[in-house]
Amino acid sequence: MKPNAKVLDLGCGDGTLLKYLKEARNALGYGIEIADANILACVEKNINVIQMDLEAGLSGFEPQSFDFVILSQTLQAMHNIELVVKEILRVGRQGIVTIPNFGYWRRRIQIIAGRMPVSRICPTSGTTRPTSISAPSLISRRSAATTAYASSSAMSCAMAGREFSAESAGEFSGLSLRKSLTDRNERPSRLPPLRLRERIEVREIRERERVRTASFAL
Amino acid sequence: MTKALDYFDPTHHHHVGLSAALQPAQADFLVVSFTSDWRFAPGRSREIVKALLDNDRRVSYAEITAAHGHDAFLMPDPHYHALVRAYMKG
Numbered sequence: 421m422k423p424n425a426k427v428l429d430l431g432c433g434d435g436t437l438l439k440y441l442k443e444a445r446n447a448l449g450y451g452i453e454i455a456d457a458n459i460l461a462c463v464e465k466n467i468n469v470i471q472m473d474l475e476a477g478l479s480g481f482e483p484q485s486f487d488f489v490i491l492s493q494t495l496q497a498m499h500n501i502e503l504v505v506k507e508i509l510r511v512g513r514q515g516i517v518t519i520p521n522f523g524y525w526r527r528r529i530q531i532i533a534g535r536m537p538v539s540r541i542c543p544t545s546g547t548t549r550p551t552s553i554s555a556p557s558l559i560s561r562r563s564a565a566t567t568a569y570a571s572s573s574a575m576s577c578a579m580a581g582r583e584f585s586a587e588s589a590g591e592f593s594g595l596s597l598r599k600s601l602t603d604r605n606e607r608p609s610r611l612p613p614l615r616l617r618e619r620i621e622v623r624e625i626r627e628r629e630r631v632r633t634a635s636f637a638l
Numbered sequence: 639m640t641k642a643l644d645y646f647d648p649t650h651h652h653h654v655g656l657s658a659a660l661q662p663a664q665a666d667f668l669v670v671s672f673t674s675d676w677r678f679a680p681g682r683s684r685e686i687v688k689a690l691l692d693n694d695r696r697v698s699y700a701e702i703t704a705a706h707g708h709d710a711f712l713m714p715d716p717h718y719h720a721l722v723r724a725y726m727k728g
Contacts (some may be wrong), residue, residue, distance in 0.1 A: 426694065456717050459700050461722055466728040470687060470699040480688040613664070626656060 421445055425487040428452065428511065430474055430504065431494030434461035442467070452478075475500045478507040490519045643677065656685055666696040668725045670718065672710035673703050688696040698725070 421427070423445050429438050433460075441447040451462055451469040457587025462469035475498060489512030491504065498504060508515035649659045667690055671683035680701050690697040703720045704710035711718070 448696075450691070450697075456703075459698075460717065460724060463698055463700075463728065464724045468696050468698050470697070471701045472684075472699075480684055480691075482692065485691070533680055602646075 421447070421488060424448070426485075428481070428486045430487045430489065430491045430508070431497070432458070432462065432467070432469060433493075434458050435467035435469060436494055437490070438462070438467045439465050443463075474498065474504055477503050478511050481507075481511045483510050484513055486512045488512055488513065489515045491515070493518060513550045660686075660689045660695070661693055663690070663693065667698070668722070669697060669699045670711075670721065671699075672706070672708070673701060673715060674705055675708045675710060677708040677713050678695040 421439065425445065425447050427438070427441055427447045427449045429451045432438055432453050435451055438447070438449040438451050441449050449468060451467060452474060453459055453462065454471065454473050456471075456625070459469055459471050471614055474494070477500075489507060489508045495501060495517060505515075508517070510586060525532055562617070649656055651659075667686075669683050669687050669690075671678065671680040673680060683699065683701075687697055687699045691708075699722055701717060702710065702721075704713070704715060704718075706713050
């Protein structure tokens with residue numbers, strides 16, 4: 421990230437990342453948060469923070485008004501994933517999305533046990549919604565703007581009509597998004613085919629989720 | 639008093655948007671609204687925040703969940719007080 425960049429951190433939590441970016445890169449940073457306690461924590465750190473609900477998008481933010489829009493360890497707690505990814509690309513010249521790597525072996529064991537993965541960095545909290553967006557939503561294919569799934573060693577991600585790069589290390593997966601310069605319209609995503617083991621795993625998790633959903637419906 | 643509040647228009651002397659009206663501002667801002675306030679509704683505060691963002695001003699915005707309407711700012715709300723205290727310290 422270049423120095424003095426204007427940065428928007430969606431779901432900024434207690435402002436730790438923005439504080440770092442301010443100190444290390446002299447970034448002009450703003451956080452978006454919904455939880456009262458986190459708003460207070462950011463203000464205590466002298467970090468700009470705006471209280472609003474990301475699920476409703478980023479209305480009020482001008483197109484291309486930020487150098488970077490970051491969504492760090494937040495996507496997995498959201499319902500309206502496609503809207504937020506589209507909004508990242510509308511508001512930011514570049515987007516950075518990191519999610520817990522559910523392909524990491526510790527997280528896999530938790531998924532197999534039928535739980536939303538929990539770790540030190542991503543503890544379960546009141547805002548985590550394990551049943552609605554849990555591993556299956558990230559692992560399975562999504563038809564529209566965003567598609568993300570975990571592979572056995574790393575996470576691959578495809579954005580329809582977007583340039584992206586993705587990498588994964590241990591606990592985390594990260595993707596860097598840019599608006600495609602050649603084609604701004606949505607086109608069908610072209611994904612590398614899932615390997616057989618991954619297909620089986622996705623199906624198993626989907627079935628597990630269906631069972632869980634059914635038991636909730638009862 | 640009510641009329642003075644109703645007729646107050648920060649863009650009056652500029653006849654341009656709020657962003658342009660706040661362009662000369664140099665201060666850092668803490669904008670606080672209360673969810674049940676109908677007089678200065680949270681939506682109006684969000685407009686101020688947007689205008690400050692357009693000018694790259696440092697701004698924080700908190701929306702305090704409160705049941706006391708416009709007078710909520712007079713009530714001893716611990717979160718609200720903690721926020722203002724933290725901001726003034728910082």
